Amino acid sequence: MFSRLSTAFFYLLAAFAVIAAAMPGGEPTKTVTVTANPNPTPIPASQCNTGDIQCCNSVQSATSSPATLLLGLLGIVLSDLNVLVGITCNPISVIGVGGNSCTAQPVCCQNNNFNGLIAIGCTPVNLNL
Helix, strand or coil, X not given: CHHHHHHHHHHHHHXXXXXXXXXXXXXXXXXXXXXXXXXXXXEEHHHCCCCCEEEEEEEEECCCHHHHXXXXXXXXXEXXXXXXXXXXXXXXCCCCCCCCCCCCEEEEEEECCCCCCEEEEEEEEECCC
């Protein structure tokens, strides 16, 4: 009797393990579609129509090592790898004077939804125009 009960328990436990292993876990992957700018030459600040201009500590190709590391850690899959990615970005305002200067790279980005850690689809901005 005891051997049949332990055998049934073993098979039940094995069935639960198979079911648990087959269930997906974690956050779903985010797929981001960004159109690459064919010529990433600086644009005037007035032409940034995607929101605030970002001041990024680094702007790199999406295929660079730091960018691919951050994109992978955030679970972001880009449909086009020929885009510029801003790393460690803060929004700045070009209106007004003082406190809103950018000593790094000012950019206009299509996707800024990652709390400043990374901005996707960036185009350099010339703040002097």
